[in-house]
Amino acid sequence: MKFTLRLCALAIAGCASLPALAQQGDVNVYTYREPALIKPILDAFTKDTGIKVNIVFAKEGLEERIVAEGARSPADVLITTDFARLVQAKDLGITQPLKSKILTDAVPAALRDPDNQWFGLSYRARVAYVSKERVKDTALTYESIADPKWKGRVCLRDGQHIYNNILFAAGVAHMGKEKAEAWLTGLRDNLAKKPSGGDREVAKDIAAGACDIGFANTYYVGHMNKNPDQRPWAEAIRVILPTFKDGGTHVNLSGIAVMKHAPHAANAQKLAEWLVGETAQKMYTADNFEFPVRADTPVDPVVSGFGKLTPDNKPFAEIIKARPIAADIIDRIGFNNGPK
Numbered sequence: 001m002k003f004t005l006r007l008c009a010l011a012i013a014g015c016a017s018l019p020a021l022a023q024q025g026d027v028n029v030y031t032y033r034e035p036a037l038i039k040p041i042l043d044a045f046t047k048d049t050g051i052k053v054n055i056v057f058a059k060e061g062l063e064e065r066i067v068a069e070g071a072r073s074p075a076d077v078l079i080t081t082d083f084a085r086l087v088q089a090k091d092l093g094i095t096q097p098l099k100s101k102i103l104t105d106a107v108p109a110a111l112r113d114p115d116n117q118w119f120g121l122s123y124r125a126r127v128a129y130v131s132k133e134r135v136k137d138t139a140l141t142y143e144s145i146a147d148p149k150w151k152g153r154v155c156l157r158d159g160q161h162i163y164n165n166i167l168f169a170a171g172v173a174h175m176g177k178e179k180a181e182a183w184l185t186g187l188r189d190n191l192a193k194k195p196s197g198g199d200r201e202v203a204k205d206i207a208a209g210a211c212d213i214g215f216a217n218t219y220y221v222g223h224m225n226k227n228p229d230q231r232p233w234a235e236a237i238r239v240i241l242p243t244f245k246d247g248g249t250h251v252n253l254s255g256i257a258v259m260k261h262a263p264h265a266a267n268a269q270k271l272a273e274w275l276v277g278e279t280a281q282k283m284y285t286a287d288n289f290e291f292p293v294r295a296d297t298p299v300d301p302v303v304s305g306f307g308k309l310t311p312d313n314k315p316f317a318e319i320i321k322a323r324p325i326a327a328d329i330i331d332r333i334g335f336n337n338g339p340k
């Protein structure tokens, strides 16, 4: 590359084609995101920039794979569905910092790594789906759903699923271990049945009258609305944005990190910058009903209809530290066996 640049300096006439050449080539993406969501966004990036994207999809193990691949890893970027894996990637030493005004201008400081080793792209909140018919509350705390008032009325997916694990870890970070254990025990005893299914099943079960309340992610409401079979589930529920007593509503972040040994580092940076641009940010909201990190991209009307979101301000690092504690409590109290 240095040789080419020197040639350019010597022969100015030939320089015009250099920027175009520099934009060519590939970028290799390792990602946990659903193909149906991320593929159209990456296709739009290719259409816009001419940079071809090669994608490795996986449900787990990408950081470990990149560590094992070492300096020869073909991975240019890692795109995750949650912040835990971004922090883990940084801790493993497989990321590199980006100096980019585009990124630091677009992504609020709370939604990126303090050393610019990773950047948030979109986020969602973990909220309460409640029965439109049977629940009159308009505001709730996460803590209050352990009250006996909800006995036999709560539906949830697996307590160890990462969505619940991170929410429960946030609870540990807020309340401390002992109070969090009492909270989760109360929640367990309010379950209508053993935890099962996914987030959409919370709405499905509420529609069927099996329970009245449960935690689920915001974007599923948009997806259920679009699916004729699931629309009745979405219509049976209302969304409440619960807060921790001393905090806000729990959010989780999807984001990107450029890998330390990225063979196409310039293209990787271009991709990260493009993903916080208007086109991509609109796709995150319109196609996946997520919250955009850009303040000037409007949220989808379905999502803004839930009310004003105040994201919880507990530092991500503290929540991550509490994950094993939350997992241990869930095991110890037999959360997944249902109410005692």
Ligand SMILES: [Fe+2]
Pocket: 217
């Ligand atoms: Fe999901």
